[in-house]
Amino acid sequence: MSTFWFSTLRIVVKDRQRCTILTQNSIRYSFKLFLWLTRFFRVLDYRFDGIDKLDQDAGCIVVANHPSLLDYVFLASCMPRCDCIVKQSLLDNIFMRGVIKSAGYIANSESDILLPQCQQILDSNGMILIFPEGTRTTPGQTMHLQRGAANIALRCHADIRLVTIHCDQPMLTKQGKWYNIPPVKPRFQIVVKEKISAKDYTADGDSSPAIAARRLTQTLNQKLIPEPVQTNEKK
Template sequence: MAPIVTAQRHSSVLNRIWRIAATGFCFALFGIGGLLLSTFWFSTLRLLVKDRQRCIQLTQSSIRYSFKLFIWLMRFVRVLDYQFYGVEKLKQDAGCIVVANHPSLLDYVFLASCMPRCDCIVKQSLLNNFFVCGVIKSAGYIANSESEILLPQCKEILNNNGMILIFPEGTRTTPGKAMHLQRGAANIAVRCDANIRLVTIHCDQPVLTKQRKWYNIPKMKPLFQLVVKEKISAKDYAAEGDASPAIAARRLTRILSQKLIPEPIKTNEKK
């Protein structure tokens, strides 16, 4: 029996070394690819495409297909695996806010790879970042500024059939701790009179969390499960009694806290 146990342990060590190397390769490729796209392709789009909405559409499509290729590569080199459930529902969500929990650094990549359009709210400081400011401008992303500026921008995007992706936690979830949602997503939904599409992301092992570096890989290959759930209307919460927008947003945030708790799906339950 001893030789068998030794072989199994040796195989596990080799597999882990491979996944560390493959993870490093994927992230290096992601950084280099992002820099090349920002420097050449997105800059070219801004110069040649004068229609702003057309430029935004082409930029976001480029990001989507780049992310599709990236997550396929990670699966191909066995860094991780993933399963998507109900993503076809996103085709019905023009003018909608998409909210999701946030367990990993890859959540935006997974979601943006399957959303027909993905308008994001980004940190104001990123507009001063040389490497990403061009992408932000070309993609039409919104800077997280004062509400007097942010809300009209969100309403304009939603009225133009955009889809705003928001992680209500504001940062990645701390493993083992309950989610704590901020009210930003609910406030935007209530004040812009928008529907919300719920998405949950479950990963069977902690990976690329806020506390873990890219090289702190789990012992086993992680499996991500992205589930597109029901759509809810902000009107249903604003219309209860004479609730003010602030009270309606607070009520809606409580509902989101309950509905965004991810649950693993068995493989044989996949649809």
């Protein structure tokens, strides 16, 4: 899809905004199919809670913890629009470059370029997905969040929607190999939680942007701790 379909979209569809929407819709529906197949073949199971809240989050930043390689797949499959911040180095990957450019994803380059791009997406009712850990969580270790998500929210005056992801069996972690399948079918639970207003952290005029970002990051660190997976089989 990256080599042929998304590259073709960029060539054929001249309107950049329309190309972005078509690409993100293609990603969403292909991920829905992929997840349905994993459940159908009993590779894993998953449950979404409060997913309808995302329909209200145009112009919002979605922040989630990051235990598995599938986290982006789960969220991109159900978000009405999913704009991502990706590593600059991925643009050098022949298999990733096409989809990144076609989907309008943002490379994590210098902040003077990154912030205006984020502001433009949020102003056009986009939704930016950020994993503030920067990488997948090491199982059994405490989360350590970077301040990038908080800085973007504060400087772009955007609300943050919290999402927690939990899996009862470690799968596709940073240390694990993709072919190491857990002995028991893993169950993922994706919970869409409350929304945080960045304005609450800038209301105090005596606080500097750095202090506000530190306070907001501390709040995110507390609220992104996932709850145990429920055993209910229903989606």
